[in-house]
Amino acid sequence: MNVLTDPKVYLVGRSAIDTSAVQQFLSDEGTAWTTDTENGSELIAEMAGRVCYMSFGEKQGRRSNQDYLMNLIRMEHGSVLEHSVWNFIVTGVSRSFTHELIRHRAGFAYSQLSQRYVDESEADFVEPDVIAGDPDLHDIWLESVTRSHEAYRKLADGLSELIERDYPDMKRRDKRKRAREAARSVLPNATETKMFFSANARALRHFIEYRGAPDAEPEIRKVALKVLEIMKDESPSIFGDYELESLPGGGSSTATEHKKV
Numbered sequence: 001m002n003v004l005t006d007p008k009v010y011l012v013g014r015s016a017i018d019t020s021a022v023q024q025f026l027s028d029e030g031t032a033w034t035t036d037t038e039n040g041s042e043l044i045a046e047m048a049g050r051v052c053y054m055s056f057g058e059k060q061g062r063r064s065n066q067d068y069l070m071n072l073i074r075m076e077h078g079s080v081l082e083h084s085v086w087n088f089i090v091t092g093v094s095r096s097f098t099h100e101l102i103r104h105r106a107g108f109a110y111s112q113l114s115q116r117y118v119d120e121s122e123a124d125f126v127e128p129d130v131i132a133g134d135p136d137l138h139d140i141w142l143e144s145v146t147r148s149h150e151a152y153r154k155l156a157d158g159l160s161e162l163i164e165r166d167y168p169d170m171k172r173r174d175k176r177k178r179a180r181e182a183a184r185s186v187l188p189n190a191t192e193t194k195m196f197f198s199a200n201a202r203a204l205r206h207f208i209e210y211r212g213a214p215d216a217e218p219e220i221r222k223v224a225l226k227v228l229e230i231m232k233d234e235s236p237s238i239f240g241d242y243e244l245e246s247l248p249g250g251g252s253s254t255a256t257e258h259k260k261v
């Protein structure tokens with residue numbers, strides 16, 4: 001069993017534009033469009049905004065993609081940002097964290113490691129920094145987690161025997177599922193989990209603001225800061241307005257002038 005304190009966030013997918021279809025549309029409309037980004041998500045958001053006003057060709061106005069998208073953000077024309085979607089995997093996080101993450105409904109999609117299918121006998125656990133920083137509290141935490149983990153293993157074994165006895169004809173996979181789904185009830189919130197999630201730009205901005213805020217729970221703030229770091233690099237036109245501010249007790253929080261677009 002490993003004790004984890006540092007979540008990992010992987011950006012594994014992003015939106016792509018079909019250049020030939022875009023050219024066909026522009027040609028059918030007898031217009032043209034030039035911009036200065038090759039990032040699919042940024043191209044898609046700019047194009048969606050320009051379709052609203054048919055501001056292509058001579059009516060194109062702003063040339064830079066960042067100028068264009070930041071103007072939309074300033075105007076709170078946030079629905080345009082919903083067209084750009086990214087896909088992430090997050091690991092080294094607790095079930096407490098994912099319970100908070102999934103409260104973000106609009107514009108998010110989730111797929112989480114199943115404790116019914118996956119054996120948690122070798123699970124890792126995520127320790128809050130405030131506990132890890134104090135030797136006495138760390139000992140209490142470790143003892144409790146170890147005891148719960150041991151109880152999980154014993155319950156999983158006992159349940160497997162019981163199910164084998166009562167339902168000998170059940171499929172092997174279903175027997176394991178039955179045992180694990182009941183045994184997991186003693187696993188703590190600290191149990192490590194993995195989540196694949198997708199979010200559009202508007203939803204991600206909302207997440208970064210709420211969960212990167214000073215009063216956000218520290219584990220989810222760590223993830224929000226990692227997502228922001230990735231997104232500022234990935235899409236400066238959409239996330240470039242966020243700044244980091246130092247927190248009094250150490251660490252950082254996120255800030256922007258353009259909240260909840």
Ligand SMILES: Cc1cc2nc3c(=O)[nH]c(=O)nc-3n(C[C@H](O)[C@H](O)[C@H](O)COP(=O)(O)OP(=O)(O)OC[C@H]3O[C@@H](n4cnc5c(N)ncnc54)[C@H](O)[C@@H]3O)c2cc1C
Pocket residue numbers: 103104105106107203206210211215216217
């Ligand atoms: C510091 C902090 C403490 C918290 N404490 C608690 C707590 O004690 N208990 C608890 O249960 N939760 C708590 N939460 C979770 C919080 O209540 C929200 O569920 C979570 O932050 C997701 O926010 P959201 O609903 O705005 O996001 P999303 O679900 O992603 O929604 C985004 C936005 O879309 C709009 N929207 C979405 N759904 C609807 C709808 N059905 N009707 C109308 N508009 C909609 C709203 O404008 C909303 O802000 C806490 C959150 C934070 C940041």
